Amino acid sequence: MNRVRPNKSTNVRLLNGLVSLAERVAPAWVEEKAFGLWARPRRTPAKWGQALSGARAFRLEAGGAALAAWEWNVNGPHGSALLVHGWSGNASQLSSFVEPLVQRGYHVVAMDLPAHGQTAGNFATVPLLAHTVAELGQRLRPRIVVAHSLGATSTGYALTKGLRPERLALLAPPAQLPPYLAHFAQQAGLSDAMQARLLRRVEQIIGRPVSELDLRVHAPALGHVRALLVHDRDDSVVPLESSRELAALWPAARLVVTVGLSHDRIRRDPGVVEQVVSFVTGQAAQDALPSAAWSASAASPAS
Numbered sequence: 533m534n535r536v537r538p539n540k541s542t543n544v545r546l547l548n549g550l551v552s553l554a555e556r557v558a559p560a561w562v563e564e565k566a567f568g569l570w571a572r573p574r575r576t577p578a579k580w581g582q583a584l585s586g587a588r589a590f591r592l593e594a595g596g597a598a599l600a601a602w603e604w605n606v607n608g609p610h611g612s613a614l615l616v617h618g619w620s621g622n623a624s625q626l627s628s629f630v631e632p633l634v635q636r637g638y639h640v641v642a643m644d645l646p647a648h649g650q651t652a653g654n655f656a657t658v659p660l661l662a663h664t665v666a667e668l669g670q671r672l673r674p675r676i677v678v679a680h681s682l683g684a685t686s687t688g689y690a691l692t693k694g695l696r697p698e699r700l701a702l703l704a705p706p707a708q709l710p711p712y713l714a715h716f717a718q719q720a721g722l723s724d725a726m727q728a729r730l731l732r733r734v735e736q737i738i739g740r741p742v743s744e745l746d747l748r749v750h751a752p753a754l755g756h757v758r759a760l761l762v763h764d765r766d767d768s769v770v771p772l773e774s775s776r777e778l779a780a781l782w783p784a785a786r787l788v789v790t791v792g793l794s795h796d797r798i799r800r801d802p803g804v805v806e807q808v809v810s811f812v813t814g815q816a817a818q819d820a821l822p823s824a825a826w827s828a829s830a831a832s833p834a835s
Contacts, residue, residue, distance in 0.1 A: 562722075563729050570716055570730060571655050571737070573647050574620040583627035586634075592643055594671065595664030600650035601643035604630055608639035611675035613812070614697075615642040616665055618681025618704075619656075622649030628800045629678050632809040641672060645683070658709065658745055659738050661686035662693060669695035676812040680799045681770065682706060688747040688778075691754055701760045701808040704767055704795050707774040708746040709734070715769055748781055755783035760811040762788045762804055769795040 580587075584602070592601040602623060613633045615626040623642035633640045645661050647653030665687050668674075677700040679687040684705035687695065713734070717727040735741055743749065759782055763775035772789065779787035793801050809815075 559726070559729070562726060563733060566717075566720060566722060566726065566730055567733050569720065570713070570734075571657065573656055575649070576620055576622055576625075578622050578624040578649060580624045580627050583624070583630045587630075592641075592668070592671075594643075594667040595646050595660060597646045597651055597653055597664075599643040599645070599664070601641060603642075604640045605634045605637075606639055608634070608637050610637040610813075611639065612672045613638040613640045614665075614668060614672060614674040614677045615640065616677060616679035616683040616687050617642075617645065617648070618679075618683040620648070621680070621683070624649075626678060626680060626799060628802075628805045629809060632805060633676075633813070636809065636813045636815075638676070638813070641668075641674070643668070645686075657734075657738050658682060658686050658689065659740070662689040662745075666690040666693035666695045669697070676700060678703070678808060678812065680704060681795065685709075685745070685747065688750070688754075689745055691757060692750050697757060699758045699760075699812045699814070701762065701812050702775075702778075703762045703799050703804075703808075704764065704770050705747070705761065705775060705778065706770045707748050707778045709742045711771065711774065747778055751778055751781035751785070752783065754785075757784060759785040760788065760808060761785055762790065762798060762808065764790045764793045764795065764798050766792065767795045767798075 587602040587604050588606065589600070589602050591598040593599070600623070613629075615623065615629055617623055617625045622644050626642060630640050630642070644651040645656065645664060647656040661683065669677075669690060673696075675698050677687055677695070677697045679700065680703040684702035685707070687700065688702060688705060713731060714727060717730065722730070731742065761775040761779050763770070763772050765772055775787055779785045788804075788807060790798055790801070790804060793804070798804055
């Protein structure tokens with residue numbers, strides 16, 4: 533006799549019901565467990581492909597940790613380019629940018645942020661990551677930075693802490709933390725009340741209101757840095773509106789909207805890579821345009 537398996541929606545409703553019950557019976561316990569999940573990045577396997585060829589692996593002290601790091605073209609004549617991955621990511625996730633930047637004469641550096649990849653630790657916050665990026669900026673003096681997701685948020689915040697690149701590209705950047713936390717809470721089946729508790733807990737841990745991390749607050753003062761924001765229309769992790777708001781407030785920023793790349797494919801799509809590299813190296817033909825849209829299949833400006 534064949535057993536009837538509950539479908540995914542049934543399993544999700546059951547899990548949400550259990551979480552709801554746990555919130556009522558032991559809210560402090562749920563808060564502790566949820567915060568542990570929120571602040572503890574998942575270790576994801578590195579997938580370098582051919583990019584690791586020619587790399588020099590080393591350790592880079594920053595953010596209170598010995599970061600696992602890789603560099604290419606150490607004597608690149610045009611200066612350094614820093615690649616910053618996102619939450620629960622690793623350095624290899626931006627490997628698509630390595631070869632194009634090396635070909636254009638840049639010394640490229642990528643690293644695993646604290647508590648990510650091969651770097652030690654089991655706890656991280658955006659201020660910690662931003663401090664790490666700012667410290668790397670002071671040491672490496674990168675002319676350009678390419679960053680993804682919460683790594684982009686951390687990079688944006690690091691601009692207020694001493695990071696001084698000439699140009700940067702932010703891929704799918706959360707302009708503020710609450711919507712990102714809301715996505716996590718929704719995935720975990722947490723109530724609005726528990727989400728509010730988590731937000732207060734985050735503020736206690738980082739020692740400042742999350743509004744201080746809101747890039748929209750800082751954007752008007754960042755006109756000295758030319759920025760390219762790239763965001764997919766159908767991003768289910770960080771809504772496109774995040775980049776729209778940020779680009780509208782950043783005097784020297786332009787927004788490129790992609791279609792069909794979601795939150796993760798955007799960092800390895802050939803069309804996006806070419807657009808980003810052309811911009812950060814100052815070779816973009818459409819450098820002055822305020823916005824553009826890209827098709828995932830054609831990887832070219834959409835009409």
